[in-house]
Amino acid sequence: METPSGDIADLIGRIALGERAAFRVLYERTSAKLFGVTLRILKNRAEAEEALQEIYVKVWRRADRYVPGTTSPISWLVAVARNHCLDILRARRPVADDIDVALEIPDAAPDPEASALAGGERARIEACLAELDAARAEAVRGAYLDGFSYEELANRHGVPLNTMRTWLRRSLLRLRECLTR
Template identity: 75%
Template sequence: MAVQAASADIADLIARCSLHDRTAFRTLYQRTSAKLFGVVLRILKNRAEAEEAIQEVYIKIWQRADRFVAGQYSPISWLVAIARNHALDMLRARRPAGEDIDAALDIADAAPNPERLAAASEDGARIEACLAQLDAEKADAVRGAYLDGYSYEELAQRFAVPLNTMRTWLRRSLIRLRECLTA
């Protein structure tokens, strides 16, 4: 019952924040900032960034308080979702540019690739036999997606087909492979 009361209090504070009640906002901050800071810190793993992020999170809460619908979401879940999404956005923003990742492709890997490991095993032979039953293009697309790690978009460009067509190819091919392997 105490949890429901606390939840109702937080929901009330959010509702009052939507009316630009600064006292309610201050109280909301005092009651929830420790939890939200913990969420942000766990994601960002950097105290200085987390401190900066939590300020931005509360600005978003202030601006979006009118979007909270009591009863549709738990108020603390709504607050945590805002904090979590903001922290994830910050992580995405700090990722290195794609050119840095491309340089990593030139580094040789001494370990055998997954395709060679699978082909060396008995299961690999069964998979190859089932792949041979697919159209050559579709088998190459499956290998590209699941053995070589190409994205659907990269494969769609490579085979000059629309993205949804590539998704359909892969889904249907996997169904046929599963049928073949279970037969």
């Protein structure tokens, strides 16, 4: 469900005042998007789930730092999530120890069968994306693979926000239709 940014800004303002019900609603409306951002950056589902909880703790504590009108509320939430995930990645960098330890690390790459299946799915998705107008395909990739907000994509493509929403909705319908053929 698409949530108007004014509603989210209002929820953040109410959270800054300590309203738990607003926090619950904000979580319900934004957690899927923020989970997608964390998963894309961290590439580990369990770590992304834990990071998401920590991100919402930060949102609860820092809601008073959001200034409406300076940026969209979704962009602010995504920035909090992105920065938190980058902090996790920086903390995870190993100290340069003995190189022999690297030999004991198992290969996390998928086996050949899984790679072939994933490659086939990826090829189908890419073929369906190729059927879209180039700008719309780029917008879909930006929204769903790179985690850009609708507002960021609208600015990037020089179209009104509602036009970008329409592009994405129609493009997803065409992709679904293509993938079910």
